[in-house]
Amino acid sequence: MKDWLDERLSISALVAIAQKKEVPLHRHSIWYYFGGMTLFLFTVQVVTGILLLLYYRPSAENAFESVQFIITEVQFGWLIRSIHSWSANLMIATLFIHLFSVFFLRAYHRPREITWVSGVILLFIVICFGFSGYLLPWNKLAYFATKVGTEIAGVIPIVGRPALRFLRGGNDVTGATLTRFFGFHVAVLPATATVFIAIHILLVQLHGMSVPPSLAKENVGKMKFVPNFLLRDLIGWILAIGVLAALAALFPWELGEKADPFAPAPAGIKPEWYFLFMFQTLKFIPAKLLGFDGEVLGIMAFNIIALLLFIVPFVDRPPGNPRRRLLFNVIGVIALLYIVVMTIIGYVTK
Numbered sequence: 001m002k003d004w005l006d007e008r009l010s011i012s013a014l015v016a017i018a019q020k021k022e023v024p025l026h027r028h029s030i031w032y033y034f035g036g037m038t039l040f041l042f043t044v045q046v047v048t049g050i051l052l053l054l055y056y057r058p059s060a061e062n063a064f065e066s067v068q069f070i071i072t073e074v075q076f077g078w079l080i081r082s083i084h085s086w087s088a089n090l091m092i093a094t095l096f097i098h099l100f101s102v103f104f105l106r107a108y109h110r111p112r113e114i115t116w117v118s119g120v121i122l123l124f125i126v127i128c129f130g131f132s133g134y135l136l137p138w139n140k141l142a143y144f145a146t147k148v149g150t151e152i153a154g155v156i157p158i159v160g161r162p163a164l165r166f167l168r169g170g171n172d173v174t175g176a177t178l179t180r181f182f183g184f185h186v187a188v189l190p191a192t193a194t195v196f197i198a199i200h201i202l203l204v205q206l207h208g209m210s211v212p213p214s215l216a217k218e219n220v221g222k223m224k225f226v227p228n229f230l231l232r233d234l235i236g237w238i239l240a241i242g243v244l245a246a247l248a249a250l251f252p253w254e255l256g257e258k259a260d261p262f263a264p265a266p267a268g269i270k271p272e273w274y275f276l277f278m279f280q281t282l283k284f285i286p287a288k289l290l291g292f293d294g295e296v297l298g299i300m301a302f303n304i305i306a307l308l309l310f311i312v313p314f315v316d317r318p319p320g321n322p323r324r325r326l327l328f329n330v331i332g333v334i335a336l337l338y339i340v341v342m343t344i345i346g347y348v349t350k
């Protein structure tokens, strides 16, 4: 085993793999850039996150003040914090684009089922990164958003209450919750993300890039990954740095007021944009539905849909069946429209 690994992990073996790698060229090739872009933004998160760690203090007494210190006293601290926050949001956006493009291009067909499954796990990890990171500045908005978010988890029958206590480190959102979220955000999640990103990328290298089944009969050209495609990736990453720098400079990330657990919740409290479509759905569901608690039904439905994501590659087969292809396209378009419309409604309503 060791010899086998040594042989494959030697520099010359990696160079040989890189030289052999090719990317299919067709009218949908643009979507191949989004996985790499997500990976780049993840790297930005790691680097800026480590820099923030040099000054951040994870306690209810010090967290807010330490972030205030970072943005007012530390040289370029405001820039690093803003880039970390903007890049987190851009990364979630590129991740959603990557997921939907892989879905519509049917890149999950055999032999890429496990690549898809590892991707779904990464989606959940990234969402947990967002949720745990949001509380860390210990400001008013984050405090109440976390209260509402963990309350929603607590509604699930049987597992909800223990999950809520586990997440909060007690019955309420307190300093114990902050310390816990910090642990998830800087240790547990980065470690699991690194493992699953490694598996994901390894599988992508193993299977090569897929050609969408709709183009299978066409003559699809190829582009060398090194240097041609990689240089194009690089242009995208440089553009992303430009966008991040512009966003951070023009719209520095707000800190707001320090959290006060005894203050009343501010009116119209809303979660981060990527949770809005679920939050808005729960607002629309009547209190009682078919004799059950409407909110519980809504939350259960979202959990089931999330679990169904895992089995997509195993139910959409054999590939190439035109009726199934239509069905999955319709499901994908409805899901996408639903997310977009509900997010917009969530934004414009109070």
Ligand code: HEM
Pocket (backbone or CB within 6 Å): 031, 032, 033, 034, 035, 036, 038, 039, 042, 095, 098, 099, 102, 107, 108, 112, 115, 116, 117, 118, 119, 120, 122, 123, 126, 197, 200, 201, 204, 208, 209, 210, 211
């Ligand atoms: C941190 C999150 C993620 C990172 C860093 C990442 C990275 C990548 C990269 C670099 C590629 C190769 C280039 C490309 O096709 O864009 C790729 C391919 C792929 N990804 Fe992801 N990905 C992530 C999340 C996901 C998610 C959420 C899914 C779907 C549920 C997914 C499913 C796939 C599949 C099936 C492929 C193979 C595409 C093909 O062969 O054409 N990934 N990913």
